[in-house]
Every structure is written in C-alpha cells, then in structure tokens.
Amino acid sequence: MVIIMKQISELMGYRSDIKVVDATLRDGGLVNDFHFTDDFVKALYQTNIKAGVDCMEFGYKCDKEMFDVNQFGKWKFCNDDDIREIVGENQTDLKLAVMADVGRCNYKNDIVNKADSPIDVIRVATYLHQIPAAVDMIEDAAKKGYQVTCNIMAISTGQEGDIRAALDMIGQSPVDVIYIVDSYGSLYPEQTARITDLYKEYADKYKKKLGIHAHDNQKLAFANTIEAVGDGVDWLDGTYMAMGRGAGNCAMELLLGFLRNPKYNIYPAISFVEKYMKPMQAEGTVWGYDLQYLVSGLLNQHPRAAIAFTKDQRADYAEFYKEMNSQE
C-alpha cells in the first residue's frame, strides 16, 4: 500500500473543515459523576468561544428511568433548560452537542425537535453489535433537525469484516460524521492510519465526514489525533488538561497549539487549565496517564479494572500487571 507523505503545506497551512470538539464535560464527567459547578461550566463555555472551539459537548442524554438523578450531576441528563441556563440563546458560532448512548437513552421522548432545543449536534455512541439501534437513533435525530455523529466505540477490538459491515450500514443512514473511537487507548498511530484508511473508503463513498476520539493509555491520544488529521479526519475531540475516563483524552491545549487555523487560540485554554483544571486535580479528582492504564491499553482491554485500581488507591502496579495477564 502506497501513500503520499503528507505535504509540508498541510503542516504549515490548515484545512478549514477541521472541527474541534470539547468533550470535557462528557468524558470528564465519567471521572466525577458529572458534578461540575455552574461556575465551571460557564467558564468552560466562555473559554471554548474565546479559543475558537467549534463544538462543545455538554454531557449525556441518559434515561432517567435507568439512572438516578440524585446520584449524578445534571450533565448526565442534559435537560435543555439546564443548558439554556448556561448559554442563554447561544448567539455564538459554538455548536452545542450531547451524547446519546444506544440502550441508555429514551431518545424518542427526551430528544425534542431541534427547533425547540439549544442543542445542535446529537452524538450517537454505539458498540459494533448495536448498529441497527444506532441507525434508528441517527434517523430519529436527523428527522428532528440535528446534525448527527455516530461514535463507534472500542474499535480496537473489532474485526475488519464487522467494521466494514457497520460502516456500510451507517454510511447509508443520514449521519453527518462517523467517529473512530479508541476507547481502550490501545492504538498506535500506525494502526490509526490503517483504520482511518478503512473508514475513509466508506466516508468517501457515502459523503460523510470522519472524526476521532482518542484515549491516553499509552500517551498517544494527541499523537493518534494528529495522525488522523494528516490522514483526512476532520472532527477532533479534545478535553482540557486531557480530563476523561481513566487515562484521559487528547489534551485540548495540545490540539489548539498544533492547529494552524488562526481562529484557534491556545491562550484561553491555558488560562482555563490554570484556573479550573489544575485546582480540580489538586483537590483530589484523579485522571490521566499512569502505569495501570498503560497495561490495560497494551492488553487492549476495557479500562474498568485499571479504574478500580486507581479508585482503590493501589500502588502495586506489578501485581496488577500479573492480574491483567492472568485474565487472558
């Protein structure tokens, strides 16, 4: 397989169809059960506007029949009124997104017509075996007037045949963007390039955009994201200070530093990390790269055992490595 080495002009210039998505509240919410203060969320919203971020993901649209509203912060549910309290009528260029998980969202009821909602983008999250349900959600959201992304999770454990079948089904749906999601933080940039190549085949065929959401288990979230940019992926997820489940995500501040479009501005991002993210971490909220996540990423496994290791404040990393290997 022969590819053209990316042109220097592509490194120095920029593609105007790049979209930067801030997933701090959504993926970061998995760290603190969505207990963000309104002050934090308002500052984050203002930061995204100043930094030139294209889209801000507020959280999940989770079914209140399945999850206790008293147990989680409000961004697990993303009521339209709660979003309005932060953004008013959102008379800005910043688009607002929420994530809707297959099997955990009562989308027919909880997602109203776009005309009546501050939300612009519905991000449908699915595993490979749930694609027909995802397509139903995509169709529902598109019919209601939203821009729609489909985030196929845990792709590093998928078989190529299954991924092709999924891309073909999603390609025929009214989805706008198909996301490559490295849920386990298991991919090397070489593999990201190959997977992007595969996704691009279907994106080109069905005239869809591609996105990437990476995890930092092997300190490769940023590297995989910029690899994907070079390969033609347009929608890029980042989170401030890389806040996100387990090892966290691609750091927004790294991403903004990399992108050459003058609309992006790293300074507000650095300011926000200084004023909000660093204090949050200092007060005991724990996320980010550590050995236990390297181990789960390397073994291409869900990070739940590594998250439990972190939560239990264990420090016996070598023992954890043995435990993880003996599960195989």
Next chain:
Amino acid sequence: MVIIMKQISELMGYRSDIKVVDATLRDGGLVNDFHFTDDFVKALYQTNIKAGVDCMEFGYKCDKEMFDVNQFGKWKFCNDDDIREIVGENQTDLKLAVMADVGRCNYKNDIVNKADSPIDVIRVATYLHQIPAAVDMIEDAAKKGYQVTCNIMAISTGQEGDIRAALDMIGQSPVDVIYIVDSYGSLYPEQTARITDLYKEYADKYKKKLGIHAHDNQKLAFANTIEAVGDGVDWLDGTYMAMGRGAGNCAMELLLGFLRNPKYNIYPAISFVEKYMKPMQAEGTVWGYDLQYLVSGLLNQHPRAAIAFTKDQRADYAEFYKEMNSQE
C-alpha cells in the same frame, strides 16, 4: 515524496537490530544533579538486564576542572571505578555507555582505552556549530576501542543546509550511530519522519546506524520514537517513568510494551517504576509533562525558562505563556 506505508509485518514482527538504551541516570540526573543512591543504580542495572535493555547510560564524563565534584552526584563524572562498583566485570549482554559533551569533557585524559574500562559506548553530544570538535572526540573514542554515537542536539532549530553539512562531516568520521535529538520536545511525528528521511540519506551513504532521543514537552516523546522506528531508526532512548530534564523522555515501559522482540520484557520495568521511580517522585523530585513545557516546546525554545518556572513552584501558566511569547 512517496513513501511506503509501513507493513503490518513490521508492526507484528521485529527488526533484530533495534537497540534500546536506558538513559535514566544521564537525562534523569539532570533533574536531581545525579544524586542517585547506589541501591537505586544497582536495581536499575539489574532491571535493565532482566528487561532485555541493550545499553545503559551511566551519566556524563564531565571535566572535574569545570564542575565541582562536591556539588553533583558521581554519575556526572562516571569514574570507571564507580561504574565497576555497580557492575563488577559486567559479564552480561548489557552494554554500558557514558555521554561526553563537546566542550565539557577532558576526553584525552578522562576517557582511557576501552581495554582498561568497563564502558563500551561513548556518546558524544554536540550542537550543530561544534561538529569539528565532536569529530575529534569521536576519533579519539574510536581509536581507544569504543563504539561511538554522535548525538546532535536541538535539531529542531537547525537549518537543513547546516544539518546536511554536519551529517556529511560526521558520516566521514568513525562514528557508529548518529542520533536525532529533539532537545526541545518540539517535533511532531510528521517532522520526525522528514528529519529521519534526511538523516537516512547520510546513514545509508556512510553505512551508519541511526538513533533517536525524544522529549515529552508535547506528550510526543513515545510517538516520535515509534514513528522513527517505523522509518528505520534502530537505537532508541528511553528512561524509566520518562525521568529526564523538564518534561522528561520517552518512557521505557511504553517502549518495552511496544517492541515485539521477545528479548524485551516489560514486567521488570513496571516493577522498577513501582519500587523506585514512584517513591522518588512522591518524595518531591519533579519532572514530566506540564503546561510550561508544552509552551516552550510549541515555541521551539530551550526548556530552561520552563524548568525555572517549575523550580520556583509557579502556577501562573497563562502569565508564563505571555512571557515566553514576548521574548520573540
């Protein structure tokens, strides 16, 4: 420019000429002025043997006329007898290296014949403007019987014409390995690929091997290292828990997890990080990725201002960003 996408067989298989170099004592020594206990160094030596590491760098051969032996730990000077105290006769496959800086090493006196020394490899570190002096040191070391590497530092600020002239001069010397050194942690993997391409031209012409030493200012030390592996670089520097100046280096444990040669073993590395590196960090030795290093890397500057920011325990990252930009 057309390149072949790296073959899957290269990802699954391995090149037996890969050499992993542990630079923990040398680059990590820049963090703690080389104050490592003998217990630490002995455990590190044993870990490297068990992990299948190919070469262990003990530190610098610094001129005692220039640096006060009472101010630094012994690995800034690497007396042969101090090394022998750790390794005995080193009847193992692990090669031992020291670094000799141009202008800071009295090599004619302080580096004795290989036959009389436990050291196997002399790593000559040079800036682009010091190449003739570096070549003199390379010739001296080669004549004395050592394997020799030449580490051209701060390559991200070099002009291509100067780099070509330097590679041509070094190519004609008896050096064995030429190192790409991203001292400022400024390179993106795309740029690493281009630079490797340039180095490879001269490496092929003069039958030399290539090496890479990366810094983690933009969390890309590991990504740049594996990019370089894919492009034909054989000598790979890593440090345990990424310990090294400023943002640190490519983490040895990530590198050992990536490499497929069964001689490499990640378990002793995880054990060593657990027992020695984590406690060292908990006791207050500070290194690793943080915003100030992102800023200096992004601006392609020496990390000294960022290191001072860290040492002064400042937390005003946004102010630092403004300071660094106003220096331009």
